[in-house]
Amino acid sequence: MMQNPVHTMLIEFKFRNFLSFKDETSLLMTTVKSFKDNPLNIIPTNRQFELLKSAAIFGANAAGKSNLLGAMALMCRTIFTSFSNSLLKKEERDEERFQFLLNTSSENANVMFEASFLIQDTIFRYGFEINDYDIKKEWLYRKIDREVSLFSRDEQKFEINQESFSEGEKYKTEVNPNVLFLSHLSQNNQPISRQVFSFFVGINVISGLHINYQKFTARLLAQNSHFKNWAAEVLKYLEISNIEAGEKDDEIITFHRKYNENNLFLEAVPFHPTAESDGTRQLIHILGPIYDTLRNRRILFIDEFDCKLHPNLTKKLIEFFHQFNLNNAQIIFSTLDPGLMNSKLLRRDQIWFVEKDQFGVSSLYSLSDFSAKAVRNSSPYDKMYLNNEFGAADGLEITDKLTELLYEQA
Secondary structure (H helix, E strand, O other), X not given: OOOOOOOEEEEEEEEEOEOOEOOOEEEEOEOOOOOOOOHHXXXXXXXXXXXXXXXXXXXXXXXXXXXXXXXHHHHHHHHHHHHHHOOOOHHHOOOOOOOOOXXXXXXXXXXXXXXXXXXXXXXXXXXXXXXXXXXXXXXXXXXXXXXXXXXXXXXXXXXXXXXXXXXXXXXXXXXXXOOOHHHHXXXXXXHHHHHHHHHHHOEEEEEOOOXXXXXXXXHHHHHOHHHHHXXXXXXXXXXXXXXXXXXXXXXXXEEEEEEOOOOOEEEEEEEOHXXXXXXHHHHHHHHHHXXXXXXXXXXXXXXXXXXXXXXXXXXXXXXXXXXXXXXXOEEEEEOOOHHHOOOOOOOHHHEEEEEEOOOOOEEEEEHHHOOOOOOOOOOOHHHHHHOOOOOOOOOOOOOHHHHHHHHOOO
């Protein structure tokens, strides 16, 4: 029987000086209180705010959407690996260069990450600054009634809250300059640190473009009969009668019904993965992360969520996530499909834009930032977006020079 996981939810994610994002950037999962539409998209809490089940990131090609999701991926990866990486020799580590490189003020500065989140009804705020592998700053705050600092770190100088975070005092002299204090304490099974660490374990960051979750779905299919039955039910509309894990780690076999000349059913015929279309394989592969997220109250970041999927299918998956999300899981995804920018599907505070300026700097902003006079919940968001009324939709500029260069004599 599946254990009931601790209820955790993302409130806000901040980062700075990561790839194309030079300045501090914030993704908020809190609702705008004045918005009353789409109540099924909202997660109630026992705090003074409500949270969103999803957030959609829109933007032109090369605007920086993937970098935003990559920032969360790197934050999690650093938390998970800083302890083990410290055991490697310097020459065994890859160089870590994630700064914004197009400005002299940022190319050698620290990279910063911070997440605020709920664990049950307690708010935590954890973050760090890193440069290559060296931890420059680190902090952890907790808020029950008021926010208090549990620890702060400036390189190897630590300030520990003796009353609320006694677990930190014992280990502060043992942690190396390239190891996160949180990771070190978690490795030593300290209770508060393990609790915070577990929040990041519940985050999955995947890419629809690179299908880097195929093995996960295949493994889940082999080990979990409940998922197998659920996935088979989802795929019925594609005339797939069943689904099985193949002999290889990442192999998934589909079954189709075979009929005789009188259209009477004979048997279910197995199809090798390559016999299915790219879109069918993409849907099958994405079912694993969606199932795992909804069942286990996780937070799922998907880059290029709509890659190779029909727009109606993508919409249905988001609707399903909103309507049947009994555990209040969360999904944050990037997309190029303006059809998802629909007031019946997403609230204004769920729609975000990434835009890159002339200096190569990406910025993030929400549709909720626009005045209610300019954008109402009845407005045609998709048409307004394609007309570039919100920005973040610049296309190729067709000029005479393009034609001249194309056909000029070599």
